[in-house]
Amino acid sequence: MDTDELVIETHGLRRRYGSRGKDGFEAVRGLDLAVRRGELFALLGTNGAGKTSTVELLEGLDRPTDGTVRVLGHDPYRERNRVRPRIGVMLQEGGFPSELTVQETARMWSGCTSDPMPLGEALEFVGLTRREKVRVKQLSGGERRRLDLALAVLGRPEVLFLDEPTTGMDAEARHATQRLVGHLRERGTTVLLTTHYLEEAEQLADRLAIMHAGRIVTSGTTDEVTRERPSRIRCTLPPGVERWRLPASLGAGGEGSTVEIRTENLQHTLTELLDWARAQNVPLAQLDARTASLEEAFLDIAGSVNGREPLTVGEAH
Known part of the structure; x- marks a missing residue:
């Protein structure tokens, strides 16, 4: 495996909502990003930083307003048929049919997936084997997130996008999911993770970036990010x-x-x-x-960039 190979790369990436006038809003403002094969990269951000907008562009869910994005060497929007079979996506909310069971949901998703792994293996990986006959509406919030993860890895993705994967989980379920994500990385899967749990990023990520107001303010290993604080x-x-x-x-x-x-x-x-x-x-x-901890570095950035008041850790849109 060539660990120096870039599997995610953006240059000057921009995403604007609305018109170019005063009524428009630029959520991503000239983003340069590089993620190597086999790396677990965490994308963090203050409120409204633009991290979710960035991830949607990487997943090919929309075209950028300007700039370039490449995933596995291809434009994920224009060349979706060449990228989508090789990536897995775990959105913030899965939106599964509530009346289907866990097994039925996984089977339905498997039918839309190229070369899926056996359903039993996917459910066992996330600890849902004993819940396979349970309807989705009867699952806890944490169990639904684990079902999201099972479907995201069903196609044995080379690149996995995880958008707030442990939101809604209790501490035990969150730690279990973090271990699963670590196992995926050990298998060679490239993982791009967004999270508002800073300790999660600190424990899991090989490298990370902190976004603010649509731009990356700092990036590197946790030690590199905190060393200057x-x-x-x-x-x-x-x-x-x-x-x-x-x-x-x-x-x-x-x-x-x-x-x-x-x-x-x-x-x-x-x-x-x-x-x-x-x-x-x-x-x-x-x-x-x-x-200095990653949390202190994060809050320092949130409070100092552009002379703004400190912001809280949270969701970016």
Whole structure:
């Protein structure tokens, strides 16, 4: 397997809704993206970032307003017949007929799939074998998402698009699905994942990109994305000890008795803080020191790009 082969590639990708005047809206604004074969790539975004609009273009569900997109070397919209049999798609909502059973739904989908795997194998893969006689309307939200995944992998796809695959699942089901996605990657399937669970992206993704206002703001491995962000130290001072007593070199902030310090050199700054506390005989409660997390990097981007107020993690349209 040529792991350097690009199986998803976009250049200057744009998607506009409505007219080019003031009534129109450009959801994707000149996107450049590259995903290698066998890679699990997570596409993250703030509210309205454009990640779902981007994925729809990659899946061939619509044509771009401008720019180019290639999946497995082909235009997924214009050459749909050459791309669709080789990809799997898990949408945010499956929309299955509620009166059909799990087995009937899988059989119906299998009839529309090129070279499908055995139904039993697909249902066993997602843990729905014992639920195959149950009607779709009787499934829990998490079970419906697992049925979505079973149908997405039924055709043994080379490239799998997963749009918010664990939404609606409880913690146990979410972890089980994450393990399944990891198994797919180990089999060599290229996976492009959108999620608003940042820990999910942190655990699963080989690389990731964070979108904001239709553009990719940063991309790389989790370490590369977080490396440029400062580390954080937090602690609580005891009654009677004011924050101004801390060394000015620490640049301590916070509210009340809570202290927060941002630093580019965690070890040096933490040592300075602890040396001061020992010399002053000041106990530091709830001491917490850590390098930047993906969540912190995400929220920092959400709050700083274009001088906007911080946004919450969530769905992009």
